[in-house]
Amino acid sequence: MNTLVAPTFLSDDFLLQTETARRLYHDYARPMPIIDYHCHLPPDQIAADKHYDTITQLWLYGDHYKWRAMRTHGIDERYCTGDASDWEKFEKWAETVPYTLRNPLYHWTHLELKNPFGITDVLSPATARSVYDACNEQLPHLSARELLKHFDVRVVCTTDDPLDSLEHHRAIAKSNFSVKVLPAFRPDKAMAADDPIAFRAYVQKVTEVTNREIRTLAHYLDALKSRHDYFAEMGCRLSDHGLEMVYADSYVESEIETIFKNLLLDWQEGASVLSPADIRKFKSFMLVQFAEWDHEKGWTQQFHLGALRNNNIRRLRELGPDTGWDSIGDFPQAASLSRFLGGLDDRNKLTKTILYNLNPADNEVMATMIGNFNDGSVRGKVQFGSGWWFLDQKDGMEKQLNALSNMGLVSSFVGMLTDSRSFVSYSRHEYFRRILCNLFGNDIENGELPNDIDWVGQIVQDICYRNAERYFGF
Known part of the structure; x- marks a missing residue:
């Protein structure tokens, strides 16, 4: 069978x-x-x-797609456009991601983790810290220009x-x-x-x-x-x-x-x-x-x-x-x-x-x-x-x-x-x-x-x- x-x-x-x-x-x-x-x-x-100090600066600053999803999930505005720390904002996004199933953000998020960061873990509260740290470790080599060259733009x-x-x-x-x-x-x-x-x-x-x-x-x-x-x-x-x-x-x-x-x-x-x-x-x-x-x-x-x-x-x-x-x-x-x-x-x-x-x-x-x-x-x-x-x-x-x-x-x-x-x-x-x-x-x-x-x-x-x-x- x-x-x-x-x-x-x-x-x-x-x-x-x-x-x-x-x-x-x-x-x-x-x-x-x-x-x-x-x-x-x-x-x-x-x-x-x-150069970006954190993945939050590269990934979440100015991204109203993600903000809309976070608000819908019940996340306070402080973690979207407010004064929360970069880690806190990333943590709240990681909390939201599992609930974006069938929204394009689920695909985009994981495509962007895979390329350029080579990360294939599914983002969730359980993986948030490891993903955050792994991305941040690579950021010294992923400046604005290096990212454009990486994607062959x-x-x-x-x-x-x-x-x-x-x-x-x-x-x-x-x-x-x-x-x-x-x-x-x-x-x-x-x-x-x-x-x-x-x-x-x-x-x-x-x-x-x-x-x-x-x-x-x-x-x-x-x-x-x-x-x-x-x-x-x-x-x-x-x-x-x-x-x-x-x-x-x-x-x-x-x-x-x-x-x-x-x-x-x-x-x-x-x-x-x-x-x-x-x-x-x-x-x-x-x-x-x-x-x-x-x-x-x-x-x-x-x-x-x-x-x-x-x-x-x-x-x-x-x-x-x-x-x-x-x-x-x-x-x-x-x-x-x-x-x-x-x-x-x-x-x-x-x-x-x-x-x-x-x-x-x-x-x-x-x-x-x-x-x-x-x-x-x-x-x-x-x-x-x-x-x-x-x-x-x-x-x-x-x-x-x-x-x-x-x-x-x-x-x-x-x-x-x-x-x-x-x-x-x-x-x-x-x-x-x-x-x-x-x-x-x-x-x-x-x-x-x-x-x-x-x-x-x-x-x-x-x-x-x-x-x-x-x-x-x-």
């Missing part, structure tokens, strides 16, 4: 259900380098080649406000570091008319950074364009926008000039002269300006769409943004995307574009929208980007890959990115590659694709690395 043996957790064949999937991953996907064309890594830490594109000095990027370039670290232009604050007080403060900063007087809309655009030009000089090849939805309301420029003048008026705090329609028109106008500048320079524009941010007002007030209080939104996407991309395309000013979707209900919307504007000029000119934020897990990645496969060409896909602030998040590329190879491997063994391992392996390598290398010109 044959006895079935359960697979070992996190073995070399983790997530690879068939022999063909295993061949595709180990022989084709695994050896490929990484292009991280969108992330939130701090460039100052790369410039300084930061070739290019990193950070996310930077137009007013950032980019001094750290300049320092990295002068140091002859083997990994190319480039800025990406993220002008969200430059169009955020929702908060006139914050917007006026931003305009004042634009004045100071560019040393230009800003009294009119034309002045403002000229100043921002000078920053766009500066980013290009520093090697920037991508812009990025984090929006609820793409704004594409109709407007005439004289309306925008009036809206801009009203924005600059010194109204009392809390007052606003702008209607919701005014705000949408201003954002629509600014998006077009940024898109046309990107087209002039041959950049790729990225749109991260669908997040409903800062839901917990009390915690926003106490802790600030990006501390774990965001969720998936249900904003309308299709009509405005069609107007925005269609208007640019009609004027021959649509640059390469990547659309990232946060609401899985809109996957097919995005997968079909890109086909409307792929005009043969560039392979995969308009892309349906990888599973993002709440969707960069097994189910989310599979749904994105299946929607793109069914309604577009997954063979042209530029693949995975980290979208992370952590230098150990490159394990997510391994996660993605295993999932990708498992999908192709299952199709081959089910007779849905020919058993041509070399050809399918080339497609896998394209998605893992070569498509991005060609698409971005790296």
Whole structure:
């Protein structure tokens, strides 16, 4: 009688259900380098080649994914964003991990312990101290730069406000570091008319950074364009926008000039002269300006769409943004995307574009929208980007890959990115590659694709690395 043996957790064949999937991953996907064309890594830490005193500093500081899980498990805020010691915070995370079963954090946590630390123990209260000490012993050899080299990262594109000095990027370039670290232009604050007080403060900063007087809309655009030009000089090849939805309301420029003048008026705090329609028109106008500048320079524009941010007002007030209080939104996407991309395309000013979707209900919307504007000029000119934020897990990645496969060409896909602030998040590329190879491997063994391992392996390598290398010109 044959006895079935359960697979070992996190073995070399983790997530690879068939022999063909295993061949595709180990022989084709695994050896490929990484292009991280969108992330939130701090460039100052790369410039300084930061060393970390504890695994907590590397792993838990700023990680709102883990904070959300800890809070749900009943862990006090002191151990998330508060003043608890590094050991105490790690201990509370280790207490939480066994209860994250079937959440992607369970997989990510153990993948990141295995690579780069070589630790295969399951993290729990019983193993917390030994894991903590073993990681800390290796940290002197795992600085920010050493981690990038360890994961064979070739290019990193950070996310930077137009007013950032980019001094750290300049320092990295002068140091002859083997990994190319480039800025990406993220002008969200430059169009955020929702908060006139914050917007006026931003305009004042634009004045100071560019040393230009800003009294009119034309002045403002000229100043921002000078920053766009500066980013290009520093090697920037991508812009990025984090929006609820793409704004594409109709407007005439004289309306925008009036809206801009009203924005600059010194109204009392809390007052606003702008209607919701005014705000949408201003954002629509600014998006077009940024898109046309990107087209002039041959950049790729990225749109991260669908997040409903800062839901917990009390915690926003106490802790600030990006501390774990965001969720998936249900904003309308299709009509405005069609107007925005269609208007640019009609004027021959649509640059390469990547659309990232946060609401899985809109996957097919995005997968079909890109086909409307792929005009043969560039392979995969308009892309349906990888599973993002709440969707960069097994189910989310599979749904994105299946929607793109069914309604577009997954063979042209530029693949995975980290979208992370952590230098150990490159394990997510391994996660993605295993999932990708498992999908192709299952199709081959089910007779849905020919058993041509070399050809399918080339497609896998394209998605893992070569498509991005060609698409971005790296």
